[in-house]
Amino acid sequence: MSRFKCIVEYDGKKFYGWQSQPHRNTVQQCIETALQKIIKKKIKIFGSGRTDSGVHAIGQVFHFDYDGRIQAFKILEGTNHFLKKKNISIIKVQKVKKKFNSRKNAILRIYHYIIINRKSNLSLMNGRAWHVKKKLDIKKMQNAAKLFLGKHDFTTFRSKSCNAKSPIKTIEYSRIKKSDKKIIYVVKSRSFLQHQVRSMIGAIKYVGEGKWNIDDLKKAIEKKNRNSCPPVAPPCGLYLFKVQY
Numbered sequence: 001m002s003r004f005k006c007i008v009e010y011d012g013k014k015f016y017g018w019q020s021q022p023h024r025n026t027v028q029q030c031i032e033t034a035l036q037k038i039i040k041k042k043i044k045i046f047g048s049g050r051t052d053s054g055v056h057a058i059g060q061v062f063h064f065d066y067d068g069r070i071q072a073f074k075i076l077e078g079t080n081h082f083l084k085k086k087n088i089s090i091i092k093v094q095k096v097k098k099k100f101n102s103r104k105n106a107i108l109r110i111y112h113y114i115i116i117n118r119k120s121n122l123s124l125m126n127g128r129a130w131h132v133k134k135k136l137d138i139k140k141m142q143n144a145a146k147l148f149l150g151k152h153d154f155t156t157f158r159s160k161s162c163n164a165k166s167p168i169k170t171i172e173y174s175r176i177k178k179s180d181k182k183i184i185y186v187v188k189s190r191s192f193l194q195h196q197v198r199s200m201i202g203a204i205k206y207v208g209e210g211k212w213n214i215d216d217l218k219k220a221i222e223k224k225n226r227n228s229c230p231p232v233a234p235p236c237g238l239y240l241f242k243v244q245y
Helices: 027-039 072-083 138-146 196-208 214-223
Strands: 002-010 056-066 088-096 108-117 130-132 150-153 168-179 182-189 238-244
Touching (some): 002 072, 027 072, 072 088, 138 182, 196 238
Parallel strands (some): 108 130
Antiparallel strands (some): 002 056, 108 238, 150 168, 168 182
């Protein structure tokens, strides 16, 4: 039995998230169908984590097992052949030890969230970024991002449907970067709650547009109440950038 580790990127606009669901178009289902066409048997893949409907990935990781003989480059070329019309691309395939697990062995997940802050409509980035027309205060957003660093109870910033056992997470990195009209939020943690990153950037944007100040954000964190969370950022700007092992 051989185990393969794969890195994949995808445009999440047309998908109902990563995880296979009955009667839904998902990334996992598309990849499994493509693999079945080249391996000639049903294959189950295991991702490093779920991405929600509309969320993109640059460095999603998954693994799968195969009990036959096949070279990694044939998996790469064959799978991409059947995925080219799906806006899914397998970037790398490598054979790994059987103890490797794409989800359990991950030590850091890195997400990027992109905001385009300008009045003009989006063309190239339409569906791939959050378009915010009102001018945002970058310094205030940078200060807001720092508040999320460290270990916190993120009840305020988790979806009500989140089934994680604990709302406590540790944020290793949380920073706002700006290049011309593009604002990028970079956040790193071993794991995240459902809708956590989008909720956090929604709060950071609230501070940037002057609807909240830093004290308001501090209070929202301390309240540990989902009803204290500002509107959640749309999925179009969120990217699973990299998973570290």
